[in-house]
Amino acid sequence: MPVLHHGDLHLSLEPGETALDALLRAGVPVPNSCRAGACQSCRLRASSGDPPPASQVGLKPTQRERGYFLACLCRPESDLTIAVDDDPPQDAEVVAIEPLSVDVVRLRLRPLAPLVHRAGQFITLLRADGLARSYSLANLPGDDTLELHVRALPHGRMSQWIAHDLRPGDQLRIRGPEGDCFYTDGSPEQPLLLIGTGTGLAPLLGIARDALHRGHTGPITLLHGAVTPAGLYLVDVLKDMSRAHANFSYLRCALHGEAAEGLQIGGIEAVAAALHPKLAGHRVFLCGDPERVQALRKQCFLRGARMDQILADAFVTARPPV
Amino acid sequence: MSLYDELGGAPALDAAVDIFYRKVLSDDRIARFFDGVDMERQAAKQKGFLTMVLGGPNHYTGKDMRTGHAHLLAKGLNDSHVDAVIENLGATLAELGVSAEKIAEVAALANSVRDDVLSRDHKPAV
Numbered sequence: 131m132p133v134l135h136h137g138d139l140h141l142s143l144e145p146g147e148t149a150l151d152a153l154l155r156a157g158v159p160v161p162n163s164c165r166a167g168a169c170q171s172c173r174l175r176a177s178s179g180d181p182p183p184a185s186q187v188g189l190k191p192t193q194r195e196r197g198y199f200l201a202c203l204c205r206p207e208s209d210l211t212i213a214v215d216d217d218p219p220q221d222a223e224v225v226a227i228e229p230l231s232v233d234v235v236r237l238r239l240r241p242l243a244p245l246v247h248r249a250g251q252f253i254t255l256l257r258a259d260g261l262a263r264s265y266s267l268a269n270l271p272g273d274d275t276l277e278l279h280v281r282a283l284p285h286g287r288m289s290q291w292i293a294h295d296l297r298p299g300d301q302l303r304i305r306g307p308e309g310d311c312f313y314t315d316g317s318p319e320q321p322l323l324l325i326g327t328g329t330g331l332a333p334l335l336g337i338a339r340d341a342l343h344r345g346h347t348g349p350i351t352l353l354h355g356a357v358t359p360a361g362l363y364l365v366d367v368l369k370d371m372s373r374a375h376a377n378f379s380y381l382r383c384a385l386h387g388e389a390a391e392g393l394q395i396g397g398i399e400a401v402a403a404a405l406h407p408k409l410a411g412h413r414v415f416l417c418g419d420p421e422r423v424q425a426l427r428k429q430c431f432l433r434g435a436r437m438d439q440i441l442a443d444a445f446v447t448a449r450p451p452v
Numbered sequence: 453m454s455l456y457d458e459l460g461g462a463p464a465l466d467a468a469v470d471i472f473y474r475k476v477l478s479d480d481r482i483a484r485f486f487d488g489v490d491m492e493r494q495a496a497k498q499k500g501f502l503t504m505v506l507g508g509p510n511h512y513t514g515k516d517m518r519t520g521h522a523h524l525l526a527k528g529l530n531d532s533h534v535d536a537v538i539e540n541l542g543a544t545l546a547e548l549g550v551s552a553e554k555i556a557e558v559a560a561l562a563n564s565v566r567d568d569v570l571s572r573d574h575k576p577a578v
Contacts, residue, residue, distance in 0.1 A: 163500070163511060163516075164500050164503065164509070164510050164511050165509070165511055166462070166503060166508065166509035166510060166511075167462050168462065168465070168496075168499045168500045168503045168508070168509075168510070170496050187462055187463055188462055188463070188465075188466060188499075424488075424491075427491055428477065428491065431470075431473075431474065431477070431491065432474060432477060432478060436466075436470055437466075437469070437470055437473070437491070437492070437495050438466060
């Protein structure tokens with residue numbers, strides 16, 4: 131009989147019993163509603179073992195890859211351990227802090243143990259006093275260091291500290307990775323559209339690098355937007371990428387300022403809409419400002435992108451201290 | 453065999469939800485009720501609704517439908533909006549090749565939740 135591990139519980143499954151039934155039987159309060167794989171309220175994640183494919187129907191490919199499954203459809207054929215708590219934080223050392231623009235720095239960290247992650251996911255930085263903030267990973271898995279883009283917000287407690295006080299050699303703790311906004315294999319010819327504002331570029335850069343690294347052959351378009359052209363950074367790196375890869379194109383836009391080669395002036399939704407009026411068959415990645423992400427998600431969906439082919443990471447910033 | 457199974461069960465329903473939700477968001481009569489909602493959660497709810505009206509496995513409760521729509525009543529949700537949703541549902545099924553006869557059956561089932569959606573105790577006299 132397969133065994134279901136959940137914290138201190140080790141449940142032997144009855145024949146035909148679902149993971150949801152077994153957990154409820156043991157008194158674990160798993161939220162659930164339709165019990166038919168539709169509402170997804172009983173979604174859980176396996177930290178080890180393989181959930182049956184039938185229990186992953188309807189989930190995003192990125193969620194499937196991370197071990198998510200629907201407990202109501204899960205009749206395990208082998209042992210399964212359910213992720214109960216976050217992974218414990220680990221130590222990382224600051225390798226470099228370099229300016230990328232007027233208010234964005236690149237923070238490079240070396241975790242003491244290699245971090246298993248996908249480009250585009252995010253980690254949470256923990257300062258010694260308990261302050262925690264999440265930042266996306268722009269580097270490729272397997273790189274020596276993690277690359278984060280940090281915008282120094284006017285009242286940002288963590289970001290100001292990173293930009294001004296943190297030094298190479300300092301120690302931080304990190305937790306994660308988390309997030310479903312990353313590239314998955316399986317459709318190498320699919321057109322990819324990556325749209326982001328501000329430091330939303332970090333995960334998109336990671337995703338673009340990862341897709342190219344994994345041999346994606348379909349067109350990859352990256353559109354980076356900012357309020358003014360000064361907010362656009364790594365312009366030369368992205369231009370080099372588009373010269374090096376025939377299927378990668380890079381465009382940028384700013385709300386105010388003067389148009390230039392490869393730089394359009396206008397709102398990012400309008401620029402994106404003119405770029406790709408029809409999105410049926412596209413996979414779309416949206417990162418950055420939550421309002422822009424929400425508006426772009428709706429726009430991309432109405433223009434034909436499938437709901438499960440729109441992956442997004444909205445950056446919610448902490449409220450400034452009063 | 454339920455229409456749910458005929459259409460291909462849970463996997464086929466994702467496509468149906470995409471078509472349905474796109475129609476609803478493009479319908480000026482009702483689009484405003486969806487402003488600012490979490491689109492992924494909304495799509496999951498619509499999948500539950502479609503599963504129910506197509507005769508698929510579900511644990512539908514009128515209470516969920518009431519609490520889920522209570523805040524929209526304050527925004528003016530009424531019978532005309534329910535009509536619009538059922539119309540979009542029919543157009544979605546027509547696009548998926550469902551016969552007019554079957555669509556009428558589904559519409560009748562969708563109509564059965566109307567009072568719950570609008571938080572009414574009794575069906576109005578016809």
